[in-house]
Amino acid sequence: MNAKTSKRLNMKERYRIMTRDLGWEPSYQRYEDIFPQEGFEGIKITDWDQWEDPFRLTMDNYWKFQAEKERKLYAIFDAVSQNNGQMKISDPRYLNAVKLFITAVTPLEYNAYKGYARVGRQFGGVGARIACQMQSIDELRHTQTQIHAMSHYNKYFGGMHDFPHMFDRVWYLSVPKSFFEDASTAGPFEFLTAISFSFEYVLTNLLFLPFMSGAAYNGDMNTVTFGFSAQSDEARHMTLGLEIIKFILEQHEDNVPIVQQWLDKWLWRGYRLLSIVGMMMDYMLPNKVMSWAEAWTMYYEEAGGALFKELERYGIRPPKYADQTVIGKDHVSHQAWFIFYQYGHATAFNTWVPTAQEMDWLSEKYPDTFDRLYRPRFELLAEKAARGERFYNDALPQLCQVCQIPLAITEPDDDTLLSHRDTVHDGERYHFCSDGCRDIFHHEPEKYVQAWLPVHQILQGNCGGADMEKVIGDYYRIEMGEDNLDFEGSAEQRRWAAWKQAV
Amino acid sequence: MSVEIKTAEITPIRQTYGHTKRRFGDKPATRYQEASFDIQPTTNFHYRPMFDEHHELYDTGYTALVMEDWYAFSDPRQFYYGAWVAARAKLQENTESSFAFFEKRGLGARLNDDVRRLLTRCLLPLRHAEMGANMNNVGIAANAYGTTLSQAHMYHGMDRLAVAQYLSRIGLLIDESPGALLAEAKTLWMEEAAWQGVRRYVEDSLVVEDWAELSLAQNLIFDGLLYPFLLESLDARLMEIDGGDIAILTDFMGDWFKDGSRFIDALFKTLAGESEANRVQLTRWVAHWRSRAVEALTPVAIDADIELDAALAVLDKRLAKLGLLETH
Numbered sequence: 001m002n003a004k005t006s007k008r009l010n011m012k013e014r015y016r017i018m019t020r021d022l023g024w025e026p027s028y029q030r031y032e033d034i035f036p037q038e039g040f041e042g043i044k045i046t047d048w049d050q051w052e053d054p055f056r057l058t059m060d061n062y063w064k065f066q067a068e069k070e071r072k073l074y075a076i077f078d079a080v081s082q083n084n085g086q087m088k089i090s091d092p093r094y095l096n097a098v099k100l101f102i103t104a105v106t107p108l109e110y111n112a113y114k115g116y117a118r119v120g121r122q123f124g125g126v127g128a129r130i131a132c133q134m135q136s137i138d139e140l141r142h143t144q145t146q147i148h149a150m151s152h153y154n155k156y157f158g159g160m161h162d163f164p165h166m167f168d169r170v171w172y173l174s175v176p177k178s179f180f181e182d183a184s185t186a187g188p189f190e191f192l193t194a195i196s197f198s199f200e201y202v203l204t205n206l207l208f209l210p211f212m213s214g215a216a217y218n219g220d221m222n223t224v225t226f227g228f229s230a231q232s233d234e235a236r237h238m239t240l241g242l243e244i245i246k247f248i249l250e251q252h253e254d255n256v257p258i259v260q261q262w263l264d265k266w267l268w269r270g271y272r273l274l275s276i277v278g279m280m281m282d283y284m285l286p287n288k289v290m291s292w293a294e295a296w297t298m299y300y301e302e303a304g305g306a307l308f309k310e311l312e313r314y315g316i317r318p319p320k321y322a323d324q325t326v327i328g329k330d331h332v333s334h335q336a337w338f339i340f341y342q343y344g345h346a347t348a349f350n351t352w353v354p355t356a357q358e359m360d361w362l363s364e365k366y367p368d369t370f371d372r373l374y375r376p377r378f379e380l381l382a383e384k385a386a387r388g389e390r391f392y393n394d395a396l397p398q399l400c401q402v403c404q405i406p407l408a409i410t411e412p413d414d415d416t417l418l419s420h421r422d423t424v425h426d427g428e429r430y431h432f433c434s435d436g437c438r439d440i441f442h443h444e445p446e447k448y449v450q451a452w453l454p455v456h457q458i459l460q461g462n463c464g465g466a467d468m469e470k471v472i473g474d475y476y477r478i479e480m481g482e483d484n485l486d487f488e489g490s491a492e493q494r495r496w497a498a499w500k501q502a503v
Numbered sequence: 504m505s506v507e508i509k510t511a512e513i514t515p516i517r518q519t520y521g522h523t524k525r526r527f528g529d530k531p532a533t534r535y536q537e538a539s540f541d542i543q544p545t546t547n548f549h550y551r552p553m554f555d556e557h558h559e560l561y562d563t564g565y566t567a568l569v570m571e572d573w574y575a576f577s578d579p580r581q582f583y584y585g586a587w588v589a590a591r592a593k594l595q596e597n598t599e600s601s602f603a604f605f606e607k608r609g610l611g612a613r614l615n616d617d618v619r620r621l622l623t624r625c626l627l628p629l630r631h632a633e634m635g636a637n638m639n640n641v642g643i644a645a646n647a648y649g650t651t652l653s654q655a656h657m658y659h660g661m662d663r664l665a666v667a668q669y670l671s672r673i674g675l676l677i678d679e680s681p682g683a684l685l686a687e688a689k690t691l692w693m694e695e696a697a698w699q700g701v702r703r704y705v706e707d708s709l710v711v712e713d714w715a716e717l718s719l720a721q722n723l724i725f726d727g728l729l730y731p732f733l734l735e736s737l738d739a740r741l742m743e744i745d746g747g748d749i750a751i752l753t754d755f756m757g758d759w760f761k762d763g764s765r766f767i768d769a770l771f772k773t774l775a776g777e778s779e780a781n782r783v784q785l786t787r788w789v790a791h792w793r794s795r796a797v798e799a800l801t802p803v804a805i806d807a808d809i810e811l812d813a814a815l816a817v818l819d820k821r822l823a824k825l826g827l828l829e830t831h
Contacts, residue, residue, distance in 0.1 A: 009681055017675070017685060019670045022634040028706040037554045060595045067592030070585040084513055102827065110542060114561070114645060117657060121642035126634070130664065133641055137661055141653060144538035148585075151537055155515035162521040164542045178549045184560055185552040267779040328765060417690040454545045495516070495520075502663035 015056040018295055020049075039121040041187035044252035048125030052248055054239035055131070062134065066141070069229050075143060076225040079366065081152045087503045091286035092220040092496040093487055094155075096349040098150060099159035100280060103348055104176045106146045107167040110275040111180040112139035112195060119188040128247075131240050135196075138233040145229070149222040156499075159348040159485040160490060166348055169463070171454035171474045172276070172340070174404045178451060179273045183266075185447075190262050192244045198266035201241030202307065204234060206274055206301040210281050210289065217287040249314040256315045260442065267319035268436035271328075272403035278333035279340065281355060282362065288490065291365035296329040321436045325410045330366055331410060334374040339408050341381065342393035345469070348478050349485035352381040373415060390486055394468070396455045401430045402437035403449055410432050524635040525573070525802045535581040540574050543650050556560070566715040568774055569782045573649035576773045581767045586660045587719045590762070591665070597757040598669065611677045618746030619684070621678055625737060625807040626753075627674045627688030628698055635666035635705035636660070639721045643714040655717065655766050661801075662759060673752050700799035707795075716772060719785065720792040723768045727821055728761040730815035732804065740809050762823075764800040771825050782826065788825045793818070 009017070011176045026034055038045070058429065069327050079085070095218050111486040116136035117440045123129045154160040167173050183194040197206075212227025214220075230394035291299075308318040339350075354362065359378065362370045384391055397406035398420075411419045421432040457463050464475035464497035472478050518524065519532040520542035534755050548559045558564055563573065577815040582590070605611065640660030646655045673684040691698050704725065711717040734757045773781045797815060822828040 009675070013682075014675075017671050017682065020686070022630055022667050022671070024689070024702075026629055026706045026709070028703040034706070034709045040554065058668050059661060060599065060668070063588055063591040063595045063665075067588045070588055074585060082510070084511055087511075087513070089773050094533050107542075107544060111544070113652070113657075114543075117641050118645035119644055121638055128655075133661065136641070137584065137657060141588075143542070144584050147538050147542070148534055151519070154520060155517055156513070157515075160520070163516060168544050168546050174547075174549075177544070177547075181549045181560055185550045187553055211661060272632065303733070350539075398638070398699070407716075447550050449551070450550050457547075468742065498766075499513050500515060 002310055006131075009111040011056065013429075014246050015058070017055070019179050020126040022330075031124065035122055035124045037188050041189050043187075043189045043255050045124070046251055048128065048449060050124075050250065051125050051127045052243055053127045053131065054243040055134075055236050057134065065232075069232075070141075070145075071119060073225055073229045075148050075491055077204060077287070079224055080221050084503055085221050086156050087499060088219045088221065092492055093284065093350070093352065094214075094218040094220065095153060095157045096159070096351075097154055097211065097218075097222065097280050097489075099212055099349040100284070101223070101277065102146065102150045102160045102165050103163045103170070104173055105207070106143055106150075106274060107173075109139050109143040109146065109365045110182050111184055113137070113152055115180075115184045115191055115195065118184075119191055120341065124190045128244070131243075132192075135237050135240060138230075138237065140287070141233070142226075145226050152222065154368070155455075156495075158445075162477040166263045166479050168368070169454075170348065170478070171343075171346065171458075174452065174454050175276065176273060178404050179269055182269065182279070182447075184440060189248060191240075193248070193259060194236065194266040194269075196241035198263065198270055199448075200234070200237045201245075202267070202300070202304050203270045203274065203465075204238065205303070206295055207277055208234060210277050210295060213289040214281065214285045217289050245311070246371055249311070249316065250439060254316070260316055263316065264320040264439055265440050265443070267325075268321055268434075268440065269330060269403065272433070272437070275332045275336045275405065277411075278338035279476065282326060282365075284338040288361060292333040293329040293366060296325065300354045308439040314412070320439070321434075323434065327412045328409075330369045331370050331373075331415060333415075334366070334370065335409050336361075336379065336405075338374075339397075339406055342391060343397075345392050345484055346476070346478065348483045349478070350485065350490050350492060352360055352487040353378050353385060369415065385486065385488070396458060398431055398454050399453050400433035400437050401451055401453070402440050403433060404451065404453060405433055407431065407433050421442045430431075507580055508761065509763055533581070535578075535583050535586065536556070538583040539578075539651050541650075542595045543757075544724060545651070546623045551760065561648060563648045565648065566713045567784055568715045568770040570774070570777050570781075574812075575652050575777065576649070576655075576770055578651060578655045580762065582658055582766075583653065584588040584654075591662070593737075594755060594758060595665075598610040601751050602672065605748065605751050608675065608752070610821075612679075614677055614748070617744045618741060618749065621679060621744065621746065621807060622749065623684050623688050624691060624697075625803060625809075626733070627670060627685060628665045629688065629689075629733075630670040630674070630685075632705050633663050633670060633700060635709060636663040636721055636726070637667065639717055640706055646714045652770070655770070658746070659763060659766065662763065666756065666759065667772075669752075669755065673749075676752070677749075697802040700737055700802055704795055715785075716788050718767075718770065719788050721762070722764060722790065723822075724796050724818070726760070726763075726767075727818040728793075728800060728811075728814055729734065730756065731802065731817040732809070732811060734760065735809075735817070736809045736813055737802070737807065742809065768821070768825065771827065775826060786827050786829055789822060790829050792820070 010502055032039060113136050116132045116139060120129050120132035121137050159355055167177060183191050186194065210364055213222035215227060245259065248259055281289060281292050281295065308316065340347055341351045359375055363375065381391055387396045399406055399410065407418060407420050410421055419434055421438045423430055423436060423438060423441065430441060432441065458471055463471045469480065478484050482494065487493055518530050520537060523532045523537055526540055527536055543561055543645050545561065552558060640656045640663060644653045644657035644660060648658060671685060674688065675681040678684040692702060708717060708720050711720060738750055741747060766796060771785065774787050797811065801811055819828060
């Protein structure tokens with residue numbers, strides 16, 4: 001850096017010269033033609049100069065820091081590959097969390113890369129544009145380092161081999177896919193509210209960290225090293241999330257109700273999506289980090305509560321239906337695992353009944369619900385499996401039109417009754433899992449009627465015909481007996497036992 | 504003699520991901536291959552974009568060009584994020600030591616007024632053009648179909664932000680009251696007659712909707728004329744007026760341009776090589792944007808008392824090699 005000039009220019013002024021001073025007022029083309037997406041959501045921006053840069057990073061420093069992080073990360077990947085690092089994992093059932101991650105989360109990182117590239121071009125404010133561009137390349141980094149982190153495991157375990165293909169087709173992956181595409185097809189301000197604020201700022205500790213901590217607790221060196229390496233990127237993304245929300249709210253009071261509606265929508269959307277993380281934490285990690293209910297209490301109710309308190313001065317109230325998430329935290333992971341267990345022939349990972357010891361842990365973590373509602377169910381399933389009648393459900397479930405999760409989640413005020421809502425729009429009846437999802441539909445029916453619902457598509461013959469084995473094998477590319485079914489008796493279990501003899 | 508470390512032999516059940524295997528065969532893949540090919544979502548999109556209901560979220564129709572396989576393009580530099588950032592960190596390190604050298608020797612203070620004036624009038628306004636290049640390439644990354652095409656433009660776009668920032672640093676470094684020359688250069692960019700052609704070209708490029716046309720207008724034509732002009736002609740002119748030391752600061756632009764040109768040449772070679780229809784379309788765009796770029800840069804060259812011909816010859820040679828120059 002130039003010592004002489006930095007004496008005369010302070011850091012803030014210097015950064016201004018390196019970023020927003022590069023922009024100019026166009027006169028040969030109209031502003032709204034250069035930035036055509038900025039206006040259509042109704043968000044009023046009176047002055048982009050009010051944008052506070054959430055981090056001040058010039059490209060030279062970005063390259064320097066990131067290259068150093070990449071160098072260290074890839075050194076670990078190489079070491080794991082050289083030393084059969086996959087055999088250091090706690091229990092082969094853990095790998096199923098990795099399979100879920102690469103099929104459900106890695107493609108979201110890719111969508112984030114593309115989405116931030118779009119917004120990083122579309123915002124009229126230079127400072128906001130550059131912050132989004134940096135997040136865009138970070139998201140590309142995460143996509144690619146995750147692919148490389150799991151590349152080694154893919155050579156030894158099932159379920160990861162066709163993640164992009166599966167993401168576009170497999171029934172449960174339409175939950176994360178539709179979630180992100182909902183954000184990506186929205187305007188730039190809603191995209192940032194959805195992903196930067198609701199997802200990255202409010203919920204990141206409930207998505208990113210459970211997977212990374214799960215990796216740390218279960219001997220997965222590649223994933224946990226990726227997690228540490230991505231931590232400083234995530235911290236930057238969180239500051240962008242907070243800045244965007246404050247910026248929009250401070251720009252104009254007319255923005256407040258629009259943002260409020262987005263916060264209501266995206267908390268509920270995010271909460272439903274995180275059902276799969278809850279299930280991963282409570283059921284798929286052999287060495288547990290914490291329960292889903294504990295995580296929700298700590299990261300949403302406590303941390304999120306304080307945050308929404310802070311936003312009150314802008315006229316923002318806590319998201320609608322937040323109280324239902326608090327009731328649901330004691331149920332959702334159990335109900336989700338039961339869904340996957342019964343459709344375990346159509347999943348790209350193994351499923352199982354928790355061991356007796358694991359059920360005791362669940363009883364302890366869920367004193368009000370597990371023994372009363374879920375233990376009897378899993379004990380019955382275990383008995384049936386022991387008799388050679390492992391339960392698979394061949395009937396296709398009704399999916400929620402918005403979150404696309406099967407309607408197998410209970411009512412907030414009656415945990416013995418499945419929650420089911422419906423509405424008629426343009427002569428067609430649509431089904432929902434909850435009031436939250438039905439509200440989202442009502443606000444933009446023209447968007448949600450377009451949803452690609454996996455079950456409807458199968459029944460319409462768009463997924464390779466009427467034969468479910470063909471749908472699963474040919475259309476999904478889930479290899480029967482290799483990628484799916486119960487862990488007990490699986491190819492995965494057999495191979496692991498044989499490899500353990502060798503190392 | 505070789506030293507052999509024994510590790511337990513565990514036979515893998517596959518060599519790489521399924522999509523990578525289908526494209527490159529059943530063998531261990533490179534990191535570039537695994538991170539770049541066939542990873543973009545391709546089907547079963549849920550909702551049409553609210554900002555563009557005529558397209559899918561990822562759509563081949565954001566350009567008039569047609570490719571049977573959008574992954575036919577492969578970056579000759581094999582840049583995935585890690586490889587790109589490593590290469591750029593090296594460039595950054597070299598540039599940093601050049602800047603430090605320039606400063607340590609107090610070379611900025613030794614510049615004569617003619618040199619400072621030429622840089623202000625001819626080089627510093629380009630930091631705004633580089634911002635335009637940043638926006639264009641990032642926009643292409645958002646719209647282009649397939650990861651190999653998209654990511655190469657994204658890296659190219661971030662590179663342009665870096666170039667704009669380095670140009671700003673040059674402006675600060677040669678300035679006795681830092682910020683003043685950059686402000687003067689910005690006024691030229693906004694108001695000076697000689698610069699209005701370039702500014703108009705850049706603003707017009709910002710509203711081009713077809714990403715392939717935009718990449719051509721920005722990366723092949725405009726840069727293909729501008730950079731040889733800066734690196735050869737302006738450099739020679741600076742030598743004449745005793746400003747050769749500036750090359751220490753602008754050297755990175757030569758390295759960067761050479762590296763980026765490998766990508767751009769491969770891109771247009773692939774696009775044009777696909778079909779006669781693509782070649783015809785590209786040739787038409789070339790004819791349009793080439794004459795506009797010449798028109799835009801000529802007053803800047805005249806103002807600096809430099810001929811544009813040498814740079815144009817470099818561009819034309821490159822276009823001819825790509826088979827995109829109309830010869831009638």
